[in-house]
Amino acid sequence: MSMMQECIEACSAAAMSATMCADADAAEGMGRCASLCTNTADVATTMMRMMMRPAGYDMGVMTSMMTACMTMGEACAAECAMHADMSEHCRICASACTAMVEACRSAMSSMQTAS
Amino acid sequence: MSMMQECIEACSAAAMSATMCADADAAEGMGRCASLCTNTADVATTMMRMMMRPAGYDMGVMTSMMTACMTMGEACAAECAMHADMSEHCRICASACTAMVEACRSAMSSMQTAS
Amino acid sequence: MSMMQECIEACSAAAMSATMCADADAAEGMGRCASLCTNTADVATTMMRMMMRPAGYDMGVMTSMMTACMTMGEACAAECAMHADMSEHCRICASACTAMVEACRSAMSSMQTAS
Amino acid sequence: MSMMQECIEACSAAAMSATMCADADAAEGMGRCASLCTNTADVATTMMRMMMRPAGYDMGVMTSMMTACMTMGEACAAECAMHADMSEHCRICASACTAMVEACRSAMSSMQTAS
Numbered sequence: 001m002s003m004m005q006e007c008i009e010a011c012s013a014a015a016m017s018a019t020m021c022a023d024a025d026a027a028e029g030m031g032r033c034a035s036l037c038t039n040t041a042d043v044a045t046t047m048m049r050m051m052m053r054p055a056g057y058d059m060g061v062m063t064s065m066m067t068a069c070m071t072m073g074e075a076c077a078a079e080c081a082m083h084a085d086m087s088e089h090c091r092i093c094a095s096a097c098t099a100m101v102e103a104c105r106s107a108m109s110s111m112q113t114a115s
Numbered sequence: 116m117s118m119m120q121e122c123i124e125a126c127s128a129a130a131m132s133a134t135m136c137a138d139a140d141a142a143e144g145m146g147r148c149a150s151l152c153t154n155t156a157d158v159a160t161t162m163m164r165m166m167m168r169p170a171g172y173d174m175g176v177m178t179s180m181m182t183a184c185m186t187m188g189e190a191c192a193a194e195c196a197m198h199a200d201m202s203e204h205c206r207i208c209a210s211a212c213t214a215m216v217e218a219c220r221s222a223m224s225s226m227q228t229a230s
Numbered sequence: 231m232s233m234m235q236e237c238i239e240a241c242s243a244a245a246m247s248a249t250m251c252a253d254a255d256a257a258e259g260m261g262r263c264a265s266l267c268t269n270t271a272d273v274a275t276t277m278m279r280m281m282m283r284p285a286g287y288d289m290g291v292m293t294s295m296m297t298a299c300m301t302m303g304e305a306c307a308a309e310c311a312m313h314a315d316m317s318e319h320c321r322i323c324a325s326a327c328t329a330m331v332e333a334c335r336s337a338m339s340s341m342q343t344a345s
Numbered sequence: 346m347s348m349m350q351e352c353i354e355a356c357s358a359a360a361m362s363a364t365m366c367a368d369a370d371a372a373e374g375m376g377r378c379a380s381l382c383t384n385t386a387d388v389a390t391t392m393m394r395m396m397m398r399p400a401g402y403d404m405g406v407m408t409s410m411m412t413a414c415m416t417m418g419e420a421c422a423a424e425c426a427m428h429a430d431m432s433e434h435c436r437i438c439a440s441a442c443t444a445m446v447e448a449c450r451s452a453m454s455s456m457q458t459a460s
Contacts, residue, residue, distance in 0.1 A: 046161045
């Protein structure tokens with residue numbers, strides 16, 4: 001349960017960082033980074049909301065959405081890491097995405113142990 | 116590309132049906148159905164938006180999100196199908212979810228053939 | 231009721247056009263347009279969802295959200311109209327935003343007559 | 346700027362509380378409360394995202410969306426307050442909605458002073 005709480009907070013932080021990174025990217029013509037960050041904001045927000053809805057909990061659904069969220073976070077972190085030296089918003093976003101991926105991994109292993 | 120267009124439309128229809136089903140479910144005390152439908156609305160909306168953002172296209176991300184969307188649609192359709200006889204909104208939602216799952220399956224196989 | 235249905239469809243079309251316009255804008259360094267379009271996609275999606283949730287209908291809430299949606303649609307249409315000659319996605323988005331504003335205006339006057 | 350930061354955090358807290366309240370409401374057959382809370386979660390999330398996108402800042406759009414967010418927060422707080430004695434999730438949600446309304450009011454007056 002505290003693993004889930006940490007994961008919700010990590011998704012929230014990644015959604016915020018990615019929203020701000022996408023807005024800044026667009027003005028700099030960084031189209032691929034903006035697109036990946038906008039996707040990350042949506043995926044992280046959906047993931048976070050699903051953890052806050054226990055009434056419809058389904059192990060298979062949570063596992064596949066966690067996997068999608070981790071794949072998304074890894075792709076976004078890899079893109080942002082390429083611009084992290086020159087762009088503070090990319091450095092922050094890469095770090096928040098990596099933290100989300102780790103929090104999802106911990107939450108998934110807790111879920112599987114609990115079941 | 117037309118496969119993608121059909122998949123976007125199927126996700127849009129499922130998101131709408133699930134939003135309306137969840138609202139009606141809550142008044143009837145159908146908590147598990149409302150929760151699954153609210154999750155489906157968010158997952159389908161995110162999936163649809165990702166298909167409309169080609170600049171950040173990533174094969175691995177799309178594949179894992181499509182898988183999550185199909186798993187979600189199947190779980191929601193199964194739940195709604197149990198109430199379809201007595202509840203028109205569940206019948207409609209089950210049908211829209213099943214159509215979304217099929218459209219995702221077609222879009223995924225097109226994506227994999229194209230790459 | 232049919233006014234509401236038309237308004238839902240107009241919001242859905244604007245949300246889709248704005249999502250695609252924002253993705254294309256970012257690659258072209260059109261930061262202000264991308265930002266307004268991303269906001270429009272979120273506002274139109276929220277507006278549309280609220281119309282599909284009759285159980286929590288509140289006249290004051292609907293009126294203020296309709297007003298926000300119209301103000302957003304007008305600002306986005308004005309920005310996109312400036313690039314409509316050279317950019318097809320901006321031309322489509324401006325047109326979808328204007329149609330959403332008109333549909334919201336009709337839905338609002340129906341709501342007020344009905345009450 | 347710090348007013349905006351406080352407002353983003355208040356919207357985030359309200360979006361989370363309302364998401365959890367809606368999920369619990371549905372299982373208890375509290376349809377109107379679930380519907381208002383689900384709307385609040387969407388409006389607060391959209392409001393929060395708009396504050397994190399400075400590139401498309403428009404005073405008229407922000408003012409009308411802040412007004413919609415405050416009207417939504419007041420309606421949701423009023424509904425949740427009616428069940429606050431018997432339902433912990435409603436008590437928390439009412440409190441988070443009231444805090445969001447106050448934070449929006451402060452952010453709006455800062456915005457208007459700054460311009």
